[in-house]
Amino acid sequence: MKLLVIIPDALSALIGKGEITDRYYNPGNLFDEVHILLCNNDRPDPKELQSTVGSARLFLHNLPEDPQYFCNNHPCFQAWLLKPWAKFFLKLAMLWQFHSLNKWAVPAVELAWRIKPDLIRCHGNDFNTYVASRIKNRLGIPYVVSLHTNPDVDPYRRPLPPFNSWREQLLAVLLNEIEIAGLAHADRILPVYRSIIPYLARMHCSNYELAYNVLAGEHLIKKEDYRLHDPVRVISVGRHYIHKNPENIIRALRNLSNVHLTLIGDGPYLAKLQTLVAECGLEDRVVFISAMPNHKLCSMLCEYDIFAVHVEAFGISKTVLEALLAGMPVVINRREGNQGQVPELMGDFVMMVDNTSDGYAQAIAKLIENDRLREQQGRRAFAHAQENWAPAKTEMKYVDVYKQVLYETKQEMC
Numbered sequence: 001m002k003l004l005v006i007i008p009d010a011l012s013a014l015i016g017k018g019e020i021t022d023r024y025y026n027p028g029n030l031f032d033e034v035h036i037l038l039c040n041n042d043r044p045d046p047k048e049l050q051s052t053v054g055s056a057r058l059f060l061h062n063l064p065e066d067p068q069y070f071c072n073n074h075p076c077f078q079a080w081l082l083k084p085w086a087k088f089f090l091k092l093a094m095l096w097q098f099h100s101l102n103k104w105a106v107p108a109v110e111l112a113w114r115i116k117p118d119l120i121r122c123h124g125n126d127f128n129t130y131v132a133s134r135i136k137n138r139l140g141i142p143y144v145v146s147l148h149t150n151p152d153v154d155p156y157r158r159p160l161p162p163f164n165s166w167r168e169q170l171l172a173v174l175l176n177e178i179e180i181a182g183l184a185h186a187d188r189i190l191p192v193y194r195s196i197i198p199y200l201a202r203m204h205c206s207n208y209e210l211a212y213n214v215l216a217g218e219h220l221i222k223k224e225d226y227r228l229h230d231p232v233r234v235i236s237v238g239r240h241y242i243h244k245n246p247e248n249i250i251r252a253l254r255n256l257s258n259v260h261l262t263l264i265g266d267g268p269y270l271a272k273l274q275t276l277v278a279e280c281g282l283e284d285r286v287v288f289i290s291a292m293p294n295h296k297l298c299s300m301l302c303e304y305d306i307f308a309v310h311v312e313a314f315g316i317s318k319t320v321l322e323a324l325l326a327g328m329p330v331v332i333n334r335r336e337g338n339q340g341q342v343p344e345l346m347g348d349f350v351m352m353v354d355n356t357s358d359g360y361a362q363a364i365a366k367l368i369e370n371d372r373l374r375e376q377q378g379r380r381a382f383a384h385a386q387e388n389w390a391p392a393k394t395e396m397k398y399v400d401v402y403k404q405v406l407y408e409t410k411q412e413m414c
Contacts, residue, residue, distance in 0.1 A: 001030065001031045001032055001033070001118045001119075002032070002034075002035065002115060002116065002117040002118055003025075003026065003030075003031040003033070003034045003035070003056075003117055003118065003119055003120075003121060004035045004037060004112060004115060004117035004119070004120045004121070004135075004141075005025050005034060005035065005036045005037065005120075005121045005122075005123070006037045006039065006108070006120060006121070006122050006123075006128040006129075006131055006132055007036065007037070007039070007122070007123045007124070007128060008038075008040070008123075008124055008126045008127065008128050008156075009038070009040075009123070009124075010038070010040055010042040010044075011036075011038065011042055011044040011049060012042050012043070012044045013042075015044055015045070015048045015049070016291060017239075017266065017291050018291050018292050018294050018296070018297070019294055019318075020048070020049070020051060020052060020293070021214060021215065021216045021294060022051045022052070022054065022216060022218070023051075023052065023053070023054040023214070023395065024052045025052045025053050025121075026052070026054045027214060027395045027396075027398040027399050027402070028395060028396065028398070028399035029054040030399050030402055030403075031053075031056050031118075031119075032056055032057065033056055033057045033059070034053040034056045034057070034058055034059070035059045035060075035061060035115055035117065036058070036059070036060050036061070037061045037062070037063055037108060037111065037131075038060070038062050038063070039064070039065060039126070039127055039128050039131070040062065040065065041062060041064045042062070044060065046058055046060055061111060063104075063105075063107060063108050063111075063131065065104075065127065066104060068100070093170070094174060097174055097177075097178070098178075098181070101127065101130055101134075101178070102134060104127075105130070105131045105134040105135075108134070108135060109134055109135050109138050109139065112135045112141060113138075113139060117141060118141075118406060119141070119142055119143070119144065119402060119405060119406060120132045120135060120141055120142070120143035120144070121143070121144050121145075121146070122144070122145045122146070122186075123146055123148065124146070124148055124156070125145055125147055125151065125179050125182050125183055126156060126157070127178065129143075129145050129179075129182030129183065129186070130178055130181055132145070132182070132186075133182055133184070133185045133186075137185070142405050142406070142409045143185075143186055143187060144186065144187060144188045144189075144190060144401060144402070144405060145182070145183060145186045145188075145189050145190065146189075146190040146191075146192060146211065147189065147190065147191045147192065147196050147199070147200075148192050148315070149196070149313070150195055150196045150198065150199045150315070151179065151199060152198070152199050152202065153195075153199075153314050154243075154313055154314070157175050158172040158175035158176060158179075159171065159172050179203070180203060183200075183203055183205055186207070187207070187405045187408070187409070188207055188209065188401055188405055189205055189207060189208040189209075190208065190209055190210075190211040190398075190401065191208055191210055191211070192211060192212055192213050193210075193314075193315035193316055193343075193344060194210065194343040194344060195314040195342060195343060196315070197210075209397075209401060211394070211397045211398060211401065212321075212388070212394045212397075213318055213321065213394065214391060214394050214395045215318060215321060215322055215325065215389070215391045216295055216298050216322075216391070217325070217390070217391025217392060217395075218391075219294070219295040219296075219298035219299050220298045220299070220301070220322060220325050220326050220391070221298070221299050221301070221302045222302065222326060222327050222382060223301070223302035223326055223327040223328060223378055223382070224302075224327075226305075226329075226371070226374055226375040226378055227371075228305050228368065228371075228374075229304075229305055230258070231258045231259060231260045231285075232256075232258060232260065232305050232306070233260055233303070233304040233305045233306075234249075234260065234261045234262070234304065234305065234306045234307075234364060235261075235262045235301065235304040235306070235308075236261065236262070236264070236265075236307070236308050236310075237263075237265060237297065237307075237319040237322075237323075238264075238265050238309055238310075238317065238319055239265050239266065240263075240265050240266065240267035240268070240269035240270050240273055241267045241269055242312075243311065243313055244265075244267070244309075244310060244311055244312070244313075244317075245269055245273075245310055246263060246308075246309070246310050247269075247272075247273060247276055247310075248310060248355055248359070248360055249261065249308050249309075249310060249360050250263075250273065250276055250277060250280065250282065250286060251276075251280065251357035251360075252357045252358075252360035252364060253280070253282055253285055253286070253361075254280055254282070254357070254361075255357070255361040255365075256361055256364060256365060256368075259285065259364065259368070260285050260286070260287070261285065261286045261287070261308075262286075262287045262289065263287070263288050263289070264289045264291075264292055264297065265289075265290070265291075266291060270288070270290070273288075274288065298326070301322065301323055301326040301328055302327070305329070305367075305368075305374075306330075306331060306364055306367055306374075307320075307328040307330045307331070308330075308331040308332075308360060308363075308364060309323075309330075309331070309332050309333075310333050310355055311332065311333065312333075312335060312336060314335060314342060315342065316342055316344045316345060320332065320345075321385065321389050323381075324349070324350075324381045324384065324389070325385040325386065325389060325390070325391070326382070327381055327382030328378055328381060329351070329367050329374050329377040329378045329381065330349075330350045330351065330377070330381055331350070331351045331353060331360060331364060331367070332345065332350055332351070332352060332353070333352070333353055333354065333359070334352050334353070334354060334355070336355065344388070347384060349380040349381045349383075349384040349385075350377075350381065351363045351366075351367070351377065
């Protein structure tokens, strides 16, 4: 059996960050051959990606975005947007956009015709999913889409209201129509978190199933010993940028004695955070590690005492899932704004705090001072995570969906 995976990501970046998960692109080793089509010019090393397809043969292809086909990049379209009458020709703009995208998708359709995959999987609902819809339209090959963010809260391309201009609004409408077209013909849509479901409701999608991210379960080691290290070890994992900014965790150390913090991750805020550490006089208590292979991170989480993180995204990040699955006491912030909290994190298995230095300091101090509470939090986290996100369960969920879609397609052909 053959699987075609179409993604917008640059896999070289994921390799560089160590974010490689076994069988991620071939759950359960269901397929014998996996073709990954990247909608960019990225040329990752196939050897570095082999584990992501398990025992299957791996093939890499590219379908780079060409500015002449994309309304948000085409210079003529950008100039057209400057015209005061442009907003009155929205339907014309949509026709132009879809006509251009259809031309851009032609090489992908031809590739699928040569490969003859049994199924297509898209990660995210971007131009890659529209490509899958064109392949299905021409060749009848079914496709499944996994959604990893809610575009209405955390968009990849289209601007969010309130718009700064009608030009932004026009662009948002165009890109929204492309998202609708990509989802409309999908055989199954798989949101990886509950907070994505409101987006699907707005899109009038009903053929979805909740399917959490597959993690490197074989590398996770359960925390059994909850006695504190000397000094106490706190770990925080995530890319350092505005929505995952651990500066208040760093500041919290000023009110905590005999506590060391390890920050794993890179990002645009790294230099700013290093400066903050120096300003707080914490150079001997904070360690920065820019990248670490995922399997190594999973195996060493249990060697720390507390996992503390700041995340403003409305999903639950893989690093938080890994910490919970390892049985770590987890301290995490309540989300800001009026979008509500993360449904998956509502419960007594995590310590929720305000995103302030005092909030983190008080929670960490409470866990340090109360041995019974610290162990209870860790064991609750492990039990809840294993019940809901055990890697073996999440991987089999994708296998079951794939088999069901293939069966339904076969029945339709008969």
